[in-house]
Amino acid sequence: MSRRELIDPEVRVPLDQLLEAMPGGFNSVPDIVQRRATVEAMLSGIEVPDNPNVSKDDRTIPGPEGEPDVTVRVYRPVNATGPLPGIFFIHGGGMILGSVEGEDATATLICDQTNALVVSVEYRLSPEHPHPAPVEDCYAGLVWMAKNAAELGFDPDRLAIYGASAGGGLTIATALLARDRGGPALKYMMPIYPMIDDTNTTASSDEIVDIGIWDRAGNIEAWAWYLGGRPADQYAAPTRAEDLSGLPPAFIDVGTVDLFRDEDIAFAQRLMAAGVPTELHVHPGSYHAAETFAADAALSQRIWAMRLDALRRALA
Template sequence: MPETGSLYRAPEPASRPAPVPYDPELESGLAFFLDLVERIPLRAHTILENRAHFETVIPPIEAQADGRAVEWEHRTIPGPAGAPDVEVTIVRPSDSSRRLTETRPGVLGIHGGGYVLGTRFFGTGELIDLAERYGTVGVAVEYRLAPEHPAPAAAEDCYAALAWMARHAAELGVDPDRIVVSGASAGGGLTAAVALMARDRGGPALAGQLVGCPMIDDRNATVSAWQYDGIGAWDRNNNDTGWDAALGADRGGERVHPYQAPARATDLSGLPPAFIEVGSAEVFRDESVDYASRIWAAGGEAELHVWSGGYHGFTGFSPDAAVSRAANDARDSWWRRILAR
């Protein structure tokens, strides 16, 4: 495993801020999540071990799609200039006869994993749900991971998948005016990066971006980052590991580009409508609030939800809690509105 070479660490506050308490209904789901992530603490020397561990946790696409009203296929598409091809999985509603006669909304799904873990199948569950509920055509992208491939390699792979999706919209049965990028955690960070790339490069045009509990600020210095130092489902130590791997010696310095860490963007104008969601009891709370605030300051459209007592990824591990149901309802409302435009 290559060493990242980063020496950056955020200045420690004079006194540690007290963490926001978790919603009591979420605590059993959090305990299950912590059992998964604490078996092998994520540090530079355990990245490969963590990859192997988490790949056993997520079921293959065959199991995810079993009994669901979807069909799927794998494709290999061109990667960024000078880079390897990219593997994608396409998820469609199974009513293929209808698919031939009308176009559907498209969703580029980007998985999480701290920029160092995961496969595209971490995110295909969302694409299956969206295909069944809203008739979308989803594309899950297998982007390159750090530290073997430092940022912005992952973002460039995701942008290449978006560009391919737009070019092949007719073949895929996708309405090119209704393409949304969606991801959570590192996937949320890559979603934000792809939206910036699409704006700066003149397209493809996006109908929206779903930026879930996003990993967007390499400096890891917010109040919420320090509140969850050694605490929670994704704490500031894990965050340090991911950012060190993604940025190496550049981390925390002036050379970090917004395509590597979107919180570094000074101009957030001209972006597609954003849905930003985060728990109040997690590392990414403050950078999410700041990102939404700066989109508004630039005259843009952002819908921000900070869910009381929510830990990182709480809706997936505590789906029956009242706050999880409220969060899912809010997200579903946004999907209905954005896909109807």
């Protein structure tokens, strides 16, 4: 049986439309510059109405020592009063794609629905900038956010970190850096179907080969570009971390038809074994980023309801 047959019928509709327009999916475009342009063009075709409840402000902040400055986008609830919770947001894209603008709608949604100050970071991408450039950019952004809590208007004792896919892997890696470098303190982390294992040896990695969204071949290619020919450490591939103690409480979700399923379940189990309070959800019939491609589907609505509820509870 093809794994595609296990996909929830409602969320499968836009995936079939994607594959009809682009046989083989995004990874069928071999040139990375052209692939990025193709993805950006498809995302720009999705109309997202402005949200009057959220203001946005782009800023340039110091990057890692000796490296270029970093751009961040600050999202603020318009009618908020008092110190807000804060969420540091890291976009996805397999370490090779994606942007702040491409996940503007998601960051806006989270800001609006959690009444939190959100800072989204524009980190450098591979293969032009392999590890550790992306995670160091993320860490620099987190440090800046925490240091400027008073000016930004959020409570540094209620600071969470969120990211999906590559952003999920970078969420965990940045939390590891914060732990190992003595801060900033994080109250919560939400790595969504995180990309964390460079070995590609799990059962789900072998299974997901024909979905059209982040299949095995594309994952192997992305990891090769991200590592740049060097071995992975725990800040590149968090499954390699030997000690997970001291990380913030976590929420992880992943679909049953997602290549990252098994590495994410195993990591959640290791977090629990290390004494890290961890909430894990595995969604039957969901493929990688299904809730983004089929935002109006019942499955997608359930997924988002769980995430937003968890963020509100954690940051209350």
